[in-house]
Amino acid sequence: MRRFFAAALPFWSGETKLRAWVLTILVLSFVAAQIGTAVAVNTWSRIFFDALERRDSAAAWHIATWLPLLVAVSALTLSALVISRMLLQMRWREYLTRRLAGWWIADQRYYRLQFVAKEQAAPEYRIAEDVRLAIEPLVEFAIGLISAAVTAATFAAILWHVAGSARFTLAGTEIVIPSYMALAAIGYATVASLAAYVAGRPLVARIAAKNEAEAQFRAEMTRLRENAESIALIRGDSDERDSVGENYGRVVAAWLRVIRQQGVIAIVLNTNGALFPIVPLLLIAPKYLSGDVSLGAVMQVVAAFSAVQAALIWFVDNFVRLAEWFASVTRVDELQEALEGLDIATVMEDETRITLKESEDGAIHLERLSIAHSNGRAVITDASIVIGLGEKVLIVGESGTGKSTLIRALAGLWPWGSGSIAVPRGKSIAFVPQKPYLPMGDLRTILLYPEADKPVPDEIVVAALRRCGLGYLARRLDDEDKWDRTLSGGERQRVAFARLVIRRPDIIIMDEATSALDEDSQNHLLGLFDAELAQATLISVGHRPGLEDYHDRKITLEKRLAGAHLTSRRLGKSLWRLFRNRNAANDATV
Template identity: 80%
Template sequence: MRQFFRIALRFWSGKTRLRAWALTIAVLVFIATQTATAVGINSWNRFFFDALEKRDIGAVWSVIAWLPALVVAFSLSLSALVVSRMLLQARWREDLTSRLAGWWIADQRYYRLGFLTKRQTAPEYRIADDVRLAIEPLVEFAIGLISAAVTAATFATILWQVAGSARFMLGGTQVVIPSYMAIAAIAYAVVASLAAYLTGRPLVARIAAKNEAEALFRAEMTRLRENAESIALIKGDADERASVGENYGRVLAAWLRVIRQQGVIALVLNTNGALFPVVPLLLIAPKYLSGEVTLGAVMQVVAAFSAVQAALIWFVDNFVRLAEWFASVTRVDELVEELEALDVGTIMEGETQISFGESDDGAIHIKELSLAHSNGRVVIADATVVIELGEKVLIVGESGSGKSTLIRSLAGLWPWGSGSIQVPRGKRIAFVPQKPYLPLGDFRAVLLYPDSEIPVSEETIVAALRRCGLAYMAKRLNEEDNWDRVLSGGERQRVAFARLLIQNPDIIIMDEATSALDEDSQNSLLGLFEGELAHATVISVGHRPGLEDFHDRKITLEKRLAGAHLSSRRIGKSLWRLFRSRQPANEDEVA
């Protein structure tokens, strides 16, 4: 748990420390207040039953008169404790969630993390669910432990004073056990706690396995929803049903292991529950029958014994929750370790890192670049190339030659390898993937993503839509919709080109950015690189016919056993293709 607490305890030392300490002090004050009122109610019980035993009506009503004040004080202190506890939980979770989510999202770790571990870690569920399950019970456990310690010490003193010592004859010798009720409460709690620990110890690993299976099952269902159209088109329902059933089978098996172990623990807890109210009565009964204590003292001792017992068997009552909490903490801890491993680049033993820098001449310099997969297989070996300012370069090669990996390395998403990559200083770079990301929000925000705050006129946006064959979407700029599902693959790629016109970047890096378009639409959009975006440096991956006519140079990746080799040659443009590329697409046909 060291990694978890190292980052979680920053709540009390970082920017939130004033709020954290204020809430902590408030919780401690209300714990003390609640304990004090509990002692008051315990004393009230003695006075009340003593008055009943004496049949003193005046004393009875006098004691009853104090009850409303005690009840109000107890209720207010307990309510204040609940509110302060919940505020502490919410604020602590907010701080830890912000730290982990920020860490995960920054520097594309959410993407690169998938290459670090071979198993599905489901980091989104660990941040959303396990952080909550690690923080909320922890606050309750801390309050419970503090309350238990204060309660045990306070009511043990009452037992010491009221119950006194036990005296009995053993072989003609009088044996005296001082404060026997307090000793009995401690001994009983030790036996019960030890029994709960021995029977419940295996539960921690079983709950951790159950939570892992639940997270993977949710991830499987999310994958099904995100790929619903593709699955429906190829009629993969039966296969997906079998896959979901198999995944839930693992969840069920994990749950059954937890249930079996909880059944054993329940046997211990229920036995303790049956003995709990009886033991103090049996222990104090001889003194009452001998006349050494009054009925009020009996009730006070029983209540005090129960309070001490409840405090000391806190571990027994909370063992199952402790196991669940520990499992969640372990999952958060694993995420922290994986993020740290990602930062120090420990994906492969002995690996070197790609050096990223800036160039002064406006060109992109790739020097002795070697890229490898996580299994150590070299994809590209010792590649050296210079892409000049404003040059349009097409990267081709057979499947598996490393084209997309090269694009990822230029984006800084694939730092595992060796060599260096230098990009021009102060230049804006835009990446256009095969499946552009469309965020939630109105269509205007989709077009301006990832910088929705940049000042862009309505005319500029509409002109970009018209040029990219999306004029019919101009009337929906202020509409909110799930654009990721509403727009087709071709429309999404047109949106990506409209973004380029609006944002006007200096360097454009594309990966199969026109794969969903027909040839005429592709020619029209690639014509932007001869017109409105002629100043931009373009690096694109593609294999469709006609792409060469919109580029100045072609780099071919040739697969070899030791890694793909780069070869480069200049290419020319067909005048007919160039003329066609400058003509807008037929918007009626597009619509």
């Protein structure tokens, strides 16, 4: 739990410390008020039953008039404790969620984590759900422990004062056991707690395994939903049903192991529940029968014994929840460990890291660049090349030669390898993947992403839509829709080109960015690089016919045993391409 508390406890020492301490003091104050109310009710019980024993109706009715006030105070303090506790839970969870989510999202860790920690299934679930399951019970446990400790001490003092000592004769010798009720409560609670610990210890690992199986099952269902169309088109229903059934089978098996262990714990808890109200009556009965204590004292002692015993067996009552909490803390800790490992790997200064730096001449330099998988297997070896300012370069090669991996390295997402990549200082860079990301929001937000807050006149946005063949969407700029599902693959790629027209970046890096377009649409959009985007440096990966016409140079990746090798060849620009692009631009303007 070291990493977990190292990340969670700064809630009381960082920027949120004022809020944290105010909420903590409120919670502790209401805990104290609640215990004080419980002591008052315990005292009221003794006075009331003593009046009943004396058959003193006046005294009984007088003390009964205090009951509504005690009930009202108890209800108010409990309600205030619940509200302040929930506020503390919510704010603490907010702090830790922001910290972990920010850590995970920053510097593309959410992307690189899948390569270095493949066992970290559904990190988003660990942040969204396991953080909640780690924080909320922890606050309740802390309140419970503090309340239990204070309650045990307070009511043990009552037992000591009211029940007195036990005296009996054994073999002619008088034996005195001072504060025997308090000692009996402690002994009983100790035995019950040890029994619960022995019975429930295996539950921690079994709940952790159950949570992991649940996470894997959710990830499988999410994958099914995200790939629903592809699966439906190839009629993969039967295989997916079998896969889902197999995954859920693991969930069921994990749950059965948890249920079996909880059955063992239930025997201990239920046995304790049956003995709980009987033990104090049996212990105090001899003193009542001998006339040493009154009926009111008996009721007060029984209530106090129950309070002490309940406080001391807090561990027993909460063992299952403690096991579930520890399992969630473990999953949060595993995510932090993976993120720490990723950061350590990123800053390692050795020959297995690609160096990213800035170039002074406006060109992109690849110097003795070797790219490897995270396991060390070479993908590209010893590549050196310069891509000049405004140059249009096409990267081709057969499948598996590392084209997309090279793009990731240029984007700074792929650190595994050696050599260096230098990009021009102060130049804006745009990356266009095969499946452009469309965030939630209206169409204008999507077109301006990732600079949605930047003020851009509607005229420019509409002109970009029309230039990219999306003029029919110009009337829907303020419409919010599930655009990632509403737009087809080709329309999404057109949106990506519209973003380029709006942003006018200095360097554009594309990976199969026209794969969903027909040839005419592809030619129309690539014509932007001879018109609106003529000054931009272009690096694109693709294999479709006609791409060479829009590039100045072609780099071919040739697969070899020691890793792909790069060869470069100049391409000529045809007059018919320039003529066609000029006409296309004029048509779009009209």
